[in-house]
Amino acid sequence: MEEKKHNRFAELFNSQLGQENPKGLSPFGNWLGGVLTHYEKGKLEKEYTVRHEMTNALGTLHGGAIASILDEIIGATVISMEFSHFKTTVNLVVDYFYPAYEGQVLIAKGLMIKEGKKISHLQGELFLKDNGKLIARAITNMYTTDLAVDLEPLFK
Numbered sequence: 001m002e003e004k005k006h007n008r009f010a011e012l013f014n015s016q017l018g019q020e021n022p023k024g025l026s027p028f029g030n031w032l033g034g035v036l037t038h039y040e041k042g043k044l045e046k047e048y049t050v051r052h053e054m055t056n057a058l059g060t061l062h063g064g065a066i067a068s069i070l071d072e073i074i075g076a077t078v079i080s081m082e083f084s085h086f087k088t089t090v091n092l093v094v095d096y097f098y099p100a101y102e103g104q105v106l107i108a109k110g111l112m113i114k115e116g117k118k119i120s121h122l123q124g125e126l127f128l129k130d131n132g133k134l135i136a137r138a139i140t141n142m143y144t145t146d147l148a149v150d151l152e153p154l155f156k
Contacts, residue, residue, distance in 0.1 A: 009082045012151055013039045029072045032065075034108070036076075042112035044077045047129065050104050061100040061135070069108050070094060070124035070138035077110030077122055078142060079149070086149055087120060087142035094138045098128070105129040118144050 016036045038045040054065040071092055078087045100106060107127045114121040124138040 009080070009151065013080065026072065026075065028068070029075070032069060032072055034069075034072075037107075039080055041080055041082065042077060042115075044073060044080055044110045046073055046076070046108045048106045048108060050100050050102050050106065052102050055102050059101060061104075061106075063094075063096060066096065066100075066126060066136045067092060067094045067138065069106070070126060070136060071140070073108040073110040074122045074124045074138065074140055074142075077112055077124075078120070081112060081115065081120075083144070084149060086145045086147045088145055090119070090141040090143050092138055092140045094136055096136045098133045098135045100126075100128060100135050106135065113139075120144075 013036065017039070018035060018037070020033070020035055032048065033051075034046040034048045036044070036046050048069055050061050050065075054061055056062040071089060074089075074092075105128075107129050109125045109127070111123045111125075112120065113123055120142050122140050122142060124140070126135040126137075127133060128135060
């Protein structure tokens, strides 16, 4: 049974590699869009293009959009760990370093730092693709819920 579950996780991520806006578990994550460019257990990368509706009054990528992208890449990284139950964010600390503008392409990276039975610690980073500048970094702790992960709706 465990091998079958592992195969479904691998099948899900392989089917999403290079796909624009693949169907995911999170409706908000689907709205954010992005292209999965790399995955391995506990480590993911996605590319996002800054859209007009993601910007603020200054024309830069909104801080809330940055936090959301980081939260989504971290959440997808958790899914890559093949846990049997969902984890939910306990806290999200974001440090902002550099602006991004409409039309720019970003690289989001998620990384599992420490996996625990109840609490896991993860990191997300967001870079400009064209020059590699770090836009923001987030750290988070996630709590294991009682809600079982069900990937089957994504295969329908």
